[in-house]
Amino acid sequence: MKPVIAITLGDFNGVGPEIALKAAANPVVRKLCTPFLVGPLNILEHVQKQFKIRLRLQKAVSPWRSASATPVLDVGDGLWADIQYGRPTKASGRNAGVAIEKAVELCTGGRASAMVTAPVSKEGLNMAGYSFPGQTEMVALLSRSQRVAMMLVSRTMRVGLVTIHTALRNAADAISQEKILEKVSIVHEALLHNFHVQKPAIAVLALNPHAGEQGLIGKEELEIIIPAVQSMQKLGLPVQGPFSADAFFGTGNYKRYDAIVAMYHDQGLIPLKMSSFGKGVNFSAGLKIIRTSPDHGTAYDIAGTGKANITSMVEAIKLAVDFTKNHD
Numbered sequence: 304m305k306p307v308i309a310i311t312l313g314d315f316n317g318v319g320p321e322i323a324l325k326a327a328a329n330p331v332v333r334k335l336c337t338p339f340l341v342g343p344l345n346i347l348e349h350v351q352k353q354f355k356i357r358l359r360l361q362k363a364v365s366p367w368r369s370a371s372a373t374p375v376l377d378v379g380d381g382l383w384a385d386i387q388y389g390r391p392t393k394a395s396g397r398n399a400g401v402a403i404e405k406a407v408e409l410c411t412g413g414r415a416s417a418m419v420t421a422p423v424s425k426e427g428l429n430m431a432g433y434s435f436p437g438q439t440e441m442v443a444l445l446s447r448s449q450r451v452a453m454m455l456v457s458r459t460m461r462v463g464l465v466t467i468h469t470a471l472r473n474a475a476d477a478i479s480q481e482k483i484l485e486k487v488s489i490v491h492e493a494l495l496h497n498f499h500v501q502k503p504a505i506a507v508l509a510l511n512p513h514a515g516e517q518g519l520i521g522k523e524e525l526e527i528i529i530p531a532v533q534s535m536q537k538l539g540l541p542v543q544g545p546f547s548a549d550a551f552f553g554t555g556n557y558k559r560y561d562a563i564v565a566m567y568h569d570q571g572l573i574p575l576k577m578s579s580f581g582k583g584v585n586f587s588a589g590l591k592i593i594r595t596s597p598d599h600g601t602a603y604d605i606a607g608t609g610k611a612n613i614t615s616m617v618e619a620i621k622l623a624v625d626f627t628k629n630h631d
Contacts, residue, residue: 305336306416306627308620309376309409311402312342313421316387316395317601318611320350323421326616327373328358335624337374339363339415341402344377346386354609376409378402388607396427403438407445410592417593417623418442421616422601425468436468439587442594450589452489454562455572455598456622457579461498461562462571463490463588474567475510475523483507483531483564490562491540493588497626498561506551506560507532507544508570514547528566581612584619593626595619 310327313319324347327338340347344362351358363374378401385394403423409415420438428435435441443451454463465486466477487505494503509528511521518525528545535542546556548565552574557563565571575583576598583598597615605611 306624307339307409307414308336308623309339309341309406309415309418310620311406311418311420312340312347312398313402314391314395314399314424314427314601315342315346315350316390316392316427317422317424317603317606319399319421319423319601320347321354321606321609321611322597322613322616323347324351324354324356324358325611325613326620328356329613329617332617332620335621336416338620339374339376339409341376341406341409342378343398344375346398347375349386353607376405378405386607389603391424391427391430391601393427393430396424396429396431396433399423400428400431400433400441403441404445407442407592410594411446416627417595419616419619419623420594420596422597422599424601438596439467439585442587442592443590446590446592446594448590448592450485450489452486452493452588454490454493454586454588455575455583456586457575457583457598459578460557460575461490461494462575463487463493463562463564464566464568464571465564466567469567471567471569475521478510478523478527478566480527480531480534483528484535487531487535487540487542487564489589490564493586494561496629497586497588499629500561503541503561504559505540505542506546506557506563507542508548508551508563508565509545510566512547512549514545581615582618583615584622586622593623595623595626 359372361372406418453467466474494500510523515521515524585596587594
């Protein structure tokens with residue numbers, strides 16, 4: 304049987320419902336899995352009609368038996384919520400948050416094999432009372448997963464992050480030997496078990512320019528990152544570094560490694576998105592459940608225009624399906 308993939312609608316004032324519906328209607332996706340949409344049914348029906356998406360939607364009632372309709376787990380709040388394209392609202396944040404909660408329940412309860420989350424607004428989630436810096440942290444807590452590493456995956460590179468949604472001024476203080484070891488270990492496990500890389504090679508990036516210049520431009524390399532790399536090597540982990548980030552990407556050195564662990568968000572994701580924007584996938588490695596998402600945000604600037612590109616969403620679904628094949 305094809306795996307059931309729970310797909311959340313994201314922020315309904317952005318492109319989330321559009322790309323979720325278009326992906327669910329995509330022949331490639333339907334051949335690989337059974338899409339299970341999670342969000343307010345009336346919002347999804349409105350967007351479906353607005354963009355003339357050929358898809359039969361039906362409110363899901365357990366047990367689900369229809370082979371012709373696409374099931375929707377109706378989260379309900381949208382019945383009283385107006386779509387206001389281009390900006391987050393308390394209602395859009397509330398619907399996005401409840402959809403995430405319900406999708407996690409589908410996965411932990413065995414009704415879905417994986418979840419794929421459409422983009423949300425962190426501002427909208429916070430307006431609705433969800434005090435999480437991002438979906439990664441929210442899904443980790445809801446699924447009772449003690450370990451998680453955010454990874455962005457493209458055809459050219461895989462990037463894991465030590466710090467995720469952290470203000471840049473706080474990133475250096477958030478880095479520790481223990482955290483680097485934890486994130487590298489999760490990335491290593493993902494390479495082995497999710498990506499089926501038999502002998503993975505992992506590169507660790509420095510924090511400071513020129514890898515700190517022996518302490519002249521910051522001491523994090525000498526005091527934290529180098530000792531962490533050395534201790535991981537003693538444990539047998541296939542890690543090298545720390546590498547100066549600009550030269551590492553600029554010279555193409557990244558091509559020699561199966562994954563890269565960056566110290567902070569933009570350090571690793573700018574080069575990945577420059578080479579693969581709209582085609583990459585966000586993967587939450589280390590979770591007890593499988594969760595992926597597109598590599599872009601709510602795209603408020605084009606919300607409601609019908610111009611949203613579904614490539615990244617389709618890739619996220621395809622990767623989630625692939626991971627279900629060997630998930631315990």
